[in-house]
Amino acid sequence: xxxxxVLRFPGSNCDDDARHALERVxxxxxxxxxxxxxxxxxxxxxxxxGGFSYGDYLRSGALAAQSPVMHAVRAFAERGGPVLxxxxxxxxxxxxxxxxxxxxxxxxxxxxxxxxxVEVQRDDHPLLAGLRRGxxxxxxxxxxxxxxxxxxxxxxxxxxxxxxxxRYLPAADPxxxxxxxxxxxxxxxxxxGNVLGMMPHPERAAEAxxxxxxxxxxxxxxxxxxxxxx
Amino acid sequence: xxxxxxxxxxxxxxxxLDPQGRAVEGTLHRLGHAGVGDVRVGKRxxxxxxxxxxxxxxxxxxxxxxxxxxxxxxxxxLELHExxxx
Numbered sequence: 420x421x422x423x424x425v426l427r428f429p430g431s432n433c434d435d436d437a438r439h440a441l442e443r444v445x446x447x448x449x450x451x452x453x454x455x456x457x458x459x460x461x462x463x464x465x466x467x468x469g470g471f472s473y474g475d476y477l478r479s480g481a482l483a484a485q486s487p488v489m490h491a492v493r494a495f496a497e498r499g500g501p502v503l504x505x506x507x508x509x510x511x512x513x514x515x516x517x518x519x520x521x522x523x524x525x526x527x528x529x530x531x532x533x534x535x536x537v538e539v540q541r542d543d544h545p546l547l548a549g550l551r552r553g554x555x556x557x558x559x560x561x562x563x564x565x566x567x568x569x570x571x572x573x574x575x576x577x578x579x580x581x582x583x584x585x586r587y588l589p590a591a592d593p594x595x596x597x598x599x600x601x602x603x604x605x606x607x608x609x610x611x612g613n614v615l616g617m618m619p620h621p622e623r624a625a626e627a628x629x630x631x632x633x634x635x636x637x638x639x640x641x642x643x644x645x646x647x648x649x
Numbered sequence: 650x651x652x653x654x655x656x657x658x659x660x661x662x663x664x665x666l667d668p669q670g671r672a673v674e675g676t677l678h679r680l681g682h683a684g685v686g687d688v689r690v691g692k693r694x695x696x697x698x699x700x701x702x703x704x705x706x707x708x709x710x711x712x713x714x715x716x717x718x719x720x721x722x723x724x725x726x727l728e729l730h731e732x733x734x735x
Contacts, residue, residue: 478719485716514719521721528668568665568722
């Protein structure tokens with residue numbers, strides 16, 4: 420059975436959480452891959468974790484996107500391998516050009532750290548297996564640069580192609596859009612549908628004792644897409 | 650070989666809301682600077698490059714547009730000055 424890779428950049432800080440959560444809910448063998456490595460070691464799936472890679476210098480994710488390991492991740496994704504980017508991982512994937520758009524400074528200026536409600540937009544997608552369209556998930560966010568932006572043509576294409584997979588409730592809801600993201604976008608898929616980037620943290624919602632389990636289906640779906648029989 | 654000092658100015662595109670600029674503007678207004686408006690916050694990045702001018706300019710464009718800025722949300726303006734005596 421393939422193992423799962425969790426990338427580690429200088430400044431990653433959700434890497435251990437991601438490994439713990441993946442091991443716990445999928446039983447997978449999870450191994451770290453250092454940003455300077457150019458080899459994913461035969462992993463079946465790659466998780467790009469949250470944190471502040473390279474201190475968020477220049478732009479969030481900008482320097483990490485240029486690291487050696489990202490060349491390997493890009494090639495892996497082009498072969499159809501599943502890639503899950505969470506928070507800073509989502510920023511890294513957009514900066515690497517593996518997902519369209521960008522994550523800009525939160526509209527409200529504050530670093531937001533709270534639980535939000537997101538709505539699943541698809542029910543036929545491998546990286547959302549086990550979830551239904553319209554299902555609401557309570558997931559933590561913790562970011563300063565989480566406002567998804569793209570030009571109208573890109574946004575329209577994402578919508579038309581069903582690539583907006585997770586959407587915040589509207590900002591009018593107290594648990595809604597926390598950052599001013601265009602069209603309330605919380606997560607999108609790219610590549611051949613095998614690359615998912617999302618701002619909320621499913622790995623922080625993987626144990627009832629720690630406040631919720633709504634992230635579990637996303638982690639399981641990722642592991643299953645990677646060939647791990649969770 | 651000629652040496653150049655380059656300055657790269659990075660600004661959020663007009664179409665992208667600049668919350669930092671808006672916050673700075675609000676503070677300036679609170680301080681009584683009523684006529685201040687359209688505050689926008691950007692970045693200035695300096696670097697030196699060596700080579701012939703055409704090659705240096707091409708390299709600078711590549712660096713500025715692919716790494717130093719994100720064209721999805723930012724615009725760049727470039728300055729290139731030859732360093733005397735280099």
